[in-house]
Amino acid sequence: MKLHHLAHARAGDKGDISCISVIAYKPEDYPTLQRELTAEKVKAHFQGIVQGDVERYELPNIHALNFVLHGALGGGVTRSLAMDAHGKSLSYAMLDMEIEP
Amino acid sequence: MSKTIRIGAGAAYSGDRVEPAVELARDGKLDYLVFECLAERTIALAQQVRRKDPTRGYDPLLEKRMHAVLELCARNKVRIITNMGAANPESAAEKTRDIARAHGLHGLKIAAITGDDVLGQVQGSQIPTLDTNEPIRAYDNRMVSANAYLGAQPIVEALAAGADVIIAGRIADPALFLAPLVHEFGWSMDDWTRLGRGTAVGHLLECGGQVTGGYFAEPGPKDVPGLARLGFPMAEVREDGNAIITKVPGSGGKVSAATCKEQLLYEVHDPKKYFQPDVVADFSKIRVTELAPDRVLIEDADGTPRTDTLKVTVGYLDGFIGEGEISYAGANALARGQLARDIVRERLHLTGAKFDEIRFDLIGVDSLHGEHISAQAPEPREVRLRVAARTTSLADAQAIGEEVETLWVNGPAGGGGARKYAREVLAVHSVLLPRAQVATNVKILES
Numbered sequence: 001m002k003l004h005h006l007a008h009a010r011a012g013d014k015g016d017i018s019c020i021s022v023i024a025y026k027p028e029d030y031p032t033l034q035r036e037l038t039a040e041k042v043k044a045h046f047q048g049i050v051q052g053d054v055e056r057y058e059l060p061n062i063h064a065l066n067f068v069l070h071g072a073l074g075g076g077v078t079r080s081l082a083m084d085a086h087g088k089s090l091s092y093a094m095l096d097m098e099i100e101p
Numbered sequence: 102m103s104k105t106i107r108i109g110a111g112a113a114y115s116g117d118r119v120e121p122a123v124e125l126a127r128d129g130k131l132d133y134l135v136f137e138c139l140a141e142r143t144i145a146l147a148q149q150v151r152r153k154d155p156t157r158g159y160d161p162l163l164e165k166r167m168h169a170v171l172e173l174c175a176r177n178k179v180r181i182i183t184n185m186g187a188a189n190p191e192s193a194a195e196k197t198r199d200i201a202r203a204h205g206l207h208g209l210k211i212a213a214i215t216g217d218d219v220l221g222q223v224q225g226s227q228i229p230t231l232d233t234n235e236p237i238r239a240y241d242n243r244m245v246s247a248n249a250y251l252g253a254q255p256i257v258e259a260l261a262a263g264a265d266v267i268i269a270g271r272i273a274d275p276a277l278f279l280a281p282l283v284h285e286f287g288w289s290m291d292d293w294t295r296l297g298r299g300t301a302v303g304h305l306l307e308c309g310g311q312v313t314g315g316y317f318a319e320p321g322p323k324d325v326p327g328l329a330r331l332g333f334p335m336a337e338v339r340e341d342g343n344a345i346i347t348k349v350p351g352s353g354g355k356v357s358a359a360t361c362k363e364q365l366l367y368e369v370h371d372p373k374k375y376f377q378p379d380v381v382a383d384f385s386k387i388r389v390t391e392l393a394p395d396r397v398l399i400e401d402a403d404g405t406p407r408t409d410t411l412k413v414t415v416g417y418l419d420g421f422i423g424e425g426e427i428s429y430a431g432a433n434a435l436a437r438g439q440l441a442r443d444i445v446r447e448r449l450h451l452t453g454a455k456f457d458e459i460r461f462d463l464i465g466v467d468s469l470h471g472e473h474i475s476a477q478a479p480e481p482r483e484v485r486l487r488v489a490a491r492t493t494s495l496a497d498a499q500a501i502g503e504e505v506e507t508l509w510v511n512g513p514a515g516g517g518g519a520r521k522y523a524r525e526v527l528a529v530h531s532v533l534l535p536r537a538q539v540a541t542n543v544k545i546l547e548s
Binding site for chain 2: 004008009010012013014015016017019021023025045046047048049055057059061062064066068074076077078079081082083084088089090092093096
């Protein structure tokens with residue numbers, strides 16, 4: 001199923017880094033996110049967009065994962081040639097991931 | 102009952118809506134109204150304005166906002182804190198004093214905070230940039246601005262001196278909200294837990310409508326009522342730094358655990374280490390609890406000692422970008438868009454167009470999420486070709502859009518809505534400057 005069914009997300013930017021949070025709607029789905037959304041899988045999903053490493057941080061208190069995608073914004077928000085230079089829309093790229101429920 | 106301080110967020114960026122700030126000033130029962138108006142490169146743009154006119158270089162909406170809220174704030178005893186000074190806090194303070202007088206407000210104290218401009222300290226410096234690691238002096242001849250992210254201290258000084266309106270340039274966004282808490286509760290500047298909690302409050306409020314349902318709504322899974330009347334947020338903060346995030350009753354939008362969680366992690370990397378001038382905040386143990394509709398309790402943020410450096414954003418000129426766009430719709434729209442793309446690519450080669458980097462997008466197909474993620478999508482009815490290139494001259498940038506525009510007559514069938522743009526690029530780098538090299542100053546005017 002699509003991650004979109006279990007979670008919501010928000011993307012932010014700093015230089016050439018995109019930070020994307022993934023938050024479970026229901027606490028009981030948080031372990032599924034932990035299991036399915038490894039940094040490796042996220043990096044593979046974002047191939048062609050992310051040039052560098054992907055880091056993952058866990059926030060069990062709020063049932064959220066926070067991903068830091070290095071080299072994801074076309075060299076940086078202020079000089080990128082991309083239409084969405086901030087990568088604001090990348091939260092919904094994340095929610096397009098296929099996961100095992 | 103112990104003291105609670107009420108802080109509202111009147112703006113999340115320079116061009117933000119003004120009515121929600123008026124609503125907060127009028128109905129929010131606030132103690133403080135904060136306007137956060139500086140994005141990463143806003144100050145570099147403002148510095149260019151100031152070079153042309155030394156009396157300007159502050160936020161373009163400063164006058165509109167002050168006309169809208171000064172009287173209300175004076176009447177309701179709401180103190181204003183803002184970074185709308187941008188590249189010229191002193192002129193912004195003088196302008197605000199004049200507006201206060203025009204509204205018949207006399208004796209209002211308006212503070213200008215300076216010292217964030219560190220161009221002199223950065224030019225010629227060996228300090229490495231954070232992303233490319235080259236010495237920043239490599240950018241000396243293209244450098245437009247260098248501004249350090251100041252902490253809460255100069256605002257606390259201005260509040261202690263009785264300022265009613267405080268106008269700064271670059272100050273870390275959360276520090277605009279942390280400062281009044283330090284002032285009101287007398288928090289020590291090494292009480293890392295409270296500074297971390299105040300930072301969490303500031304972080305939740307600094308993007309305005311992003312915590313009240315803006316940048317959040319999605320019909321179906323995340324419905325938000327009244328988005329056209331979106332209320333901006335306010336916090337009721339206790340002495341221990343824990344706080345309730347809420348909004349003016351009756352305003353549009355909503356504050357829920359979900360809206361707060363999304364904003365809490367916005368632009369945060371490691372949640373245990375959110376680097377700020379006054380503290381390294383720790384959001385990893387935060388608890389978020391819905392107490393009632395539009396009332397969310399935020400508890401247990403924390404912090405560790407601040408670092409010895411301040412982050413500096415350096416603005417520099419980085420060539421030009423030229424863009425051109427044209428649309429296709431209906432039968433075979435995708436094939437016509439692809440043909441248009443191939444024609445432009447060949448034409449730029451044939452005409453010897455000069456550029457350093459180029460990008461071809463098919464809007465409606467893969468322009469936002471790239472080829473891999475977009476591969477499974479069905480064929481769209483409408484496709485818009487976009488060509489963007491980085492160039493060293495304005496003329497070369499203009500040539501990109503002009504080439505796309507010629508498709509109107511010379512390209513595939515049914516091409517419409519051609520547009521062309523060319524602009525100079527103002528890019529930014531970041532460096533870390535030792536604190537000792539940054540000195541701040543508070544100057545107070547009276548209306």
